[in-house]
Amino acid sequence: MSQSELYVSLDIGSSSVKVLIGEMANKSLHVIGVGNVKSSGIKKGAIVDIDATVQSIKKAVDQAERMIGKSIHEVVLGIPANKAMLQPVKGVVAVNSENREISDDDLDRVLDAAQVISIPPERELVNIIPKQYIVDHLDEIKDPRGMIGIRLEMDGTMVTTSKTILHNVLRCVERAGLQIRDIYVQPLVAGYYALTEDEKNHGTACIDIGGGSTSIAIFQDGHLTASSVIPVGGDHVTKDLSIVLKTPTEQAEKIKLEYGHAFYDDASEDELFEVPVIGSDTKEQYSQKYISEIIGVRLEELFELILDELYRLGVQDLPGGIVLTGGMAKLEGLSELARHILQTRVRLFVPEFIGVREPQYTTAVGLIQYAYMEDMFYGRVGSGAALSESVKIEQEQQHQPKKQKPAKPESEGVVTKAKKIFDRFFE
Secondary structure, eight states: OTTOEEEEEEEEOSSEEEEEEEEEETTEEEEEEEEEEEOOSEETTEESOHHHHHHHHHHHHHHHHHHHTSEEOEEEEEEOOTTOEEEEEEEEEEOOSTTOBOOHHHHHHHHHHHTOSOOOTTEEEEEEEEEEEEETTEEEESOOTTOBOSEEEEEEEEEEEEHHHHHHHHHHHHHTTOEEEEEEEHHHHHHHHHSOHHHHHHOEEEEEEOSSOEEEEEEETTEEEEEEEESOOHHHHHHHHHHHHTOOHHHHHHHHHHHOBSOGGGOOSSOEEEEEOTTSSOEEEEEHHHHHHHHHHHHHHHHHHHHHHHHHTTOOOOTTOEEEESGGGGSBTHHHHHHHHHOSOEEEOOOOSTTOOSGGGHHHHHHHHHHHHHHHHHTOTTSOOSEEOHHHHHHHHHHHHHHHHHHHHHHTTTHHHHHHHHHHHHO
16 A cells, blocks of 8 residues: 555546546556546536536545545546647756756756746646657657756647636636646547557547547647547437437437447347337337437537548548547447548547446546656655545655655646646635
8 A cells, every 4th residue: 555646536527527536556547436427517518607517526526435435635637628729849958967967857947948938818838748858969768867968858748728718627626625636638638548559659539529529639659749629429419319209308318328329220120119208198119220310410420520620630641540438439339430431440448447447437547547657757656645544644744854855846847737727816
């Protein structure tokens, strides 16, 4: 237990709010708590009702807390990619130490140097993702610490988002009584977790089909190169079924999950089921083939929109194909329909951890995996507590003088960014 680190991720989606408590040990994740509630106050990935969203977050947190019998007070937050923008940045510094050995302090300074760039007043910096480090013109270095040099450069990607969107998310998290450990944009962590190393390098699109929106993340040469959001998702399919079958939305959602099929050619004509009609005591009988046509039309439209968006992003070719994930990805026949429309290789990704073996948990798991990866790189593992646990807090207080000094410089650029933004909004 002394070598493990606890993380709590918060994934606020249009259809559900998910809280995941994970224990990371030796690069392996053990999920020990899950909270999943239907979200209120969120449309197409954006918050439209603060109070309703706060209640949804509290319910999801409460569910996860009950599983482990401890209180959550710190989360890794995933924010939607709505209005998110990627921008290349570069940082350059002179190596500080007398012996010219690159240290954690130099990494922190070059990260800060990359942030010295004009950002429009309506936008807010979320992350800077390093692509490569360059030491005295020697490039493609992943970790320059310990190397000898005079000049250290970093090429990276700056992720910014709408200040309004970020402000509203932070307000909800604050009102739910939670602190923020890190903030990441959702497509980044979903793609990082769902794609293999080869897929990230060759050029692959990770498509997360959620309830109210669909996010696209393009990875190439191991890094996120583009992201976008389409305001169409599984809720639109449910609404179509509700209108055509003249049945309540809740019933339409059940039908979609139990009998839905995305690919008309493979749907069954023999599988029949009854559907209650709104405003009537009668029930109508339909086949899977019939509702497959309704579902297929909407999803065909979605995949056509995805093709248009890929073209707009300048994506000419995807040697790694497409990886589908998100709540809608478990719909039967979706991969076949995607192959038919997108004319490329399609793979479905599902997390393989007990309790979260559904594609809707990809982002929640990805948040924990990505935060742990960054903590490992910057040497921050063991420095934080995600849960209120009196014994652990006392231990941290005893060791604080030793840990605080080295940890502070390296965390200024990325880790405390969330806290700085948070404090600036609510001081």
